[in-house]
Amino acid sequence: MILERHGLGWAGLAIGLIAPFFIATPYALxxxxxxxxxxxxxVGLNIVxxxxxxLDLGYAAFFAVGAYTSGILSTELGLPLIATVPAVLVVTVLAGLVIGGPTLRLRSDYLAIVTLGFGEIIRIVATNLDITGGPSGIFGIPGLFGDALSGPVALYYMVVVTAAIAVVLAARLGRSRLGRAWRFIREDEDAAEASGVRTYRVKMAAYVAGAVWGGLAGVLFAAQLSAISPAGFTFLHSALVLMAVVLGGMGSTPGVVLGAVVISLLPEALRGLADGRYFVFGILLIVMMLIRPQGLWPYRSREHGTSTPQEAREPERARMEGTL
Incomplete structure (x- = not known):
């Protein structure tokens, strides 16, 4: 099921584009x-x-790398954030290679622990370096296009369009030959390697792609707040993004989009409960996972109509053995 070919995907994008005409408050926008x-x-973490x-527990590290790279370049050189995007792409790719190089040779819990450690290292480095502003962070970050198109509505449209492009590209990657190799590795890495898949390189491609998505999101985050600090890139942020992937349905692009919307908006919908909103938020998440353990919108094999990756395992493996 590919989002760009699904009517609900286009409907969601249309709703996003016309939303500013019906939103009355800057807070809602x-x-x-x-x-x-x-x-x-x-969507970026879903690739990984x-x-x-x-299992990546330090995804906020790439979010921070993108935000700090754009923030430093824009404030030090007086550039609009859009001009820093090429540098952000280069830096996030390098960060993905440097971090992924040693960690992707590990598996399971060991990989999760190491990625968690790298995420904390990035945050601590940002807290202690002068160029990153230390604990106070960086302030006075210009808009995406400087003073032009700097209003909240213009920013909203830029973010929505960028996110839509990112979703479409991620979906296309998922159904490509490389995407089939990723799914084959996810189901059985040893079998994939025995079938001729260069597992280390394929995993590195996924890790770097996820890093690029996270870095670009960091640029948009810096443009939205005009200020960044290490407090915005903690383990909690990595956990929330991972929660969105699991809640929506791992490997399902529309499911991950739905999960991200739920995770980001549900706490605000419960704001009227004051201090108890996060307790209710946690209870609702548990209930949703009990009702839909496979996710709100689980992955379905387009060719075979199966509802879970496990059910599609054998057809996917047979296809991969014939293509790689």
Missing amino acids: NLMTTAAIFVMLA VGYCGL
């Missing part, structure tokens, strides 16, 4: 902008976790 950024983060099966 800012909330929807945050949700769109969160969608982009979740959902497609390739690599």
Whole structure:
């Protein structure tokens, strides 16, 4: 099931584009902008976790790398954030290679622990370096296009369009030959390697792709707040993004989009409960996972109509053995 070919995907994009005409408050518009950024983060992590099966608990590290790279370049050189995107792409790719190089040789819990450690290292480095502003962070970050198109509505449209492009590209990657290799590795890495798949390189491709998605989301985050600090890139943020992937349905692009919207907007919908809203939020998540353990919108094999990756395992493996 590919989002760009699904009517609900186009309907969701249409709703997102016309939403500013019906939103009465800047707060609601800012909330929807945050949700769109969160969608982009979740789709990026879905490449790593959902497609390739690599448990990454430090995804906020790439979010921080993108935000700090754009923030430093824009404030030090006086550039609009859009001009820093090429540098962000280069830096996030390098960060993915440096972090993924040693960690992707590990599996399972060991991989999760190491990625968690790298995520904390990035946050601690940002807290202690002068160029990153230390604990206070970086302030006065210009808009995406400087003073032009700097209003909240213009930013919202830029974020929504960028997130939509990211979703479409991620979906196309998922159904490509590389995407089939990722799913084969997720189901059985040893069998994939025995079938001729270069598992290390394929996993590195997934990790770097996820890093790029996270870095670009960091640019949008810096544009939205005009200020960044290490407090915005904690383990909690990585956990929330991972929660969106699991809740929506690992490997399912529309499911991950839905999960990201739920995770980002549900706490705000419960704001009237004051201090008890996060307790209710947690209870609702548990109930949803008990009712839909496979996710709100689980992955379905387009060719075979199966509802879970496990059911599609044998057809996927046979196809991979014939293509790689």
